Amino acid sequence: MDIIGFAGRYARSDITRFHMPGHKGTPLVGAEPLDITEISGADSLYAAEGIIAESERKTSAAFGSARSLYSAEGSSLSIKSALLMLRIFFGRKIRIAAARNCHRAFIDGCALTGAEAVWIYPQKRESLCTVGITPSDVGKTLELGDIDCVYITSPDYYGSIADISRIARQCHQKNALLIVDNAHGAYLAFAGEPAMHPLALGADIVCDSAHKTLPVYTGGAYLHISADAPSELCSLAKPAMAMLGSTSPSYLILASLDNCAKLLHGSLPDEIKRACRRVCGIKKLMSERGIPDLSAEPLKITIDCAAVGYYGYEFADMLRKSKMECEYSDKRAVVLMLSPYNTQRDFARLEEFLQNVKIKDAIRLTAGVLNTPLRAVLSIRQASLSACELLPAADSVGRICARPALNCQPSVAAVMPGEMITRECAEICAENGIDSIAVVKEQQRR
Ligand SMILES: Cc1ncc(COP(=O)(O)O)c(C=O)c1O
Known part of the structure; x- marks a missing residue:
């Protein structure tokens, strides 16, 4: 029995629900019959021994980790849990070198655990969302000494990817652990060669928002621990997550993560590779038309709208008028996230738009990033x-x-x-x- 099977069988059974939640399985929005709590047989996320533990093992096997934990509260919870786990592992406040394009969950995690962030200032900074951290930037910060861990966001929101394997080697030479916020890249584990998922490239701890790129309900995420990381982390991870997460994790999200685990052992990896090839064709069309793509990710397209004469917001409106909604837009760019669940019609719509959009003179934008490091006067x-x-x-x-x-x-x-x-x-x-x-x-x- 798996999570989704258990929830489905319970929904079809004639059992009276004298337990939470208050909707009692009545299909008010639609999914309530499957939305259960920790009843007998359903297992419990933070003390998993049954079907949830089995499902997490299935996910761990798909990603090749030593342990993969489910989060029903996004990578936000995975990231904070990782910092708390490391606080317990080291038995003291940790010193962590981090790129400044981190998500706020990292900053909140530092606030909660007292971790000291040593900011990595890269040579090249393009916008608040993308900072292009290089191994040399990381190397310089590691030279400062006493760094317990390095924290990198890769891919970032624009789809820039850091050189994780070189950064991992540098960290390990200096006895530091590498944590990667891979919220945008869960699918990279299945995108084919060369390996792109941070776990395969030497990261010790990886946070993936499954929901961002895999077929998982919003909120479903993973905290992966590598087989090469200190093995003690595997036993510290759950208690750390339990301290920060809700004691009522959504069973719908857990069922969705379980379903995804099944798909990842089935046809989904092939479908992801097929979608990557389809997106590669779109990226080629953009290149032929002189429309720059700022993303190195195979399933993300970041259109440099300013380079072809449009503000990102304006371009997003044009896409909207052609019945396409982007993930994000700013002054410079528009971010599009694609997946195997986009239909042929979706791809064709985008291709037609890009084929016909008028190319204009580039708009010059100021960088809008800090050149002088800021001085911290409080932790x-x-x-x-x-x-x-x-x-x-x-x-x-x-x-x-x-x-x-x-x-x-x-x-x-x-x-x-x-x-x-x-x-x-x-x-x-x-x-x-x-x-x-x-x-x-x-x-x-x-
Ligand atoms: C880079 C990055 N890290 C972490 C997160 C948090 O992920 P979640 O929404 O799954 O909590 C986000 C969310 O947008 C993100 O962009």
């Missing part, structure tokens, strides 16, 4: 747990940031908690549509 934890007030970005100069200042959907912060806000930083915020910043209240600091 992320101290600043995040302080009382704060919201100020217009222009009035926040000279104050200490209390909460990550976010603009875009990927939740990449322009300024981190604990950092002193400079004039340049306030200007970058304004340029990136961040109107206000939460700053530490003055009396709180005294």
Whole structure:
């Protein structure tokens, strides 16, 4: 019996539900009959011994990990759990070198666990969402010494991919663990050769949002631990996740993760490879028409709209008028995420649009990223747990940031908690549509 089979059999049975949830299986929205709680036989996510444990093992086998845990609260939970697991593993606060294009879950994880973030400032920075971290950038930060772990976001929201295998070797030479936020790349494990999933490239801990690129309900994610990572992590991961996650994880999400595990042992890997070939054809068409694609991912297209004379927002509207909704757009680009579940009609629609869109003179955009590293005067934890007030970005100069200042959907912060806000930083915020910043209240600091 598997999770989905169990939930389906229970839904068809004539059993009276004197247990949570309150809908009692009545199909009000539609999926309620399958939405159950930890009843006998259903297993329990944080003390899994039955069908949930079996399903996680199936997923672990598909990804080739030592252990893969399910999260019903996205990679956000996986990332925070990874930091807590490492806090317990090291038995002290950890020092973690991280690229600044991290998701806010990482910053919140640092606040919760007291981890000290040592920011990796790359040579080349293009936007808040993409920073192009190279092994040399990581190497320089590792030279600072006493780094317990390195944290990389790859792929990033634009589809840039870091050189994980070289970064992993550098980390291991310096006795540091490598954590990869692979929220956007769960499918990479099945995209064919060369290997692209961070686990296959030497990362120790990988967080995947299954729901972003695999056929999984929103919220379904994984926390993978590599067979080459310290084996103790495998037993620390569940208790860490249990401390942060809800005690009522959605059974619908678990059933969906279970279904995906089955598909990954069936035809889905071939379907993913087929979709990658189809997208490769679209990328070729773009290249022939001189439309730059900023994504290195096989199932993500990031159209550099500014290079062909459009603002990203404007291009997204044009796509919308042609019945296509993008994942994300900003001043420069539009991000499209494709999967085997897009139909031939979807692909044809996009091809027709790209074939016919008028190419205009490029729009020149300013980079809008910080050139001078910001000075941290409080730790992320101290600043995040302080009382704060919201100020217009222009009035926040000279104050200490209390909460990550976010603009875009990927939740990449322009300024981190604990950092002193400079004039340049306030200007970058304004340029990136961040109107206000939460700053530490003055009396709180005294
Ligand atoms: C790079 C990155 N990491 C982590 C997350 C959080 O993932 P989830 O939405 O699965 O919690 C996101 C969400 O957009 C993301 O873009």
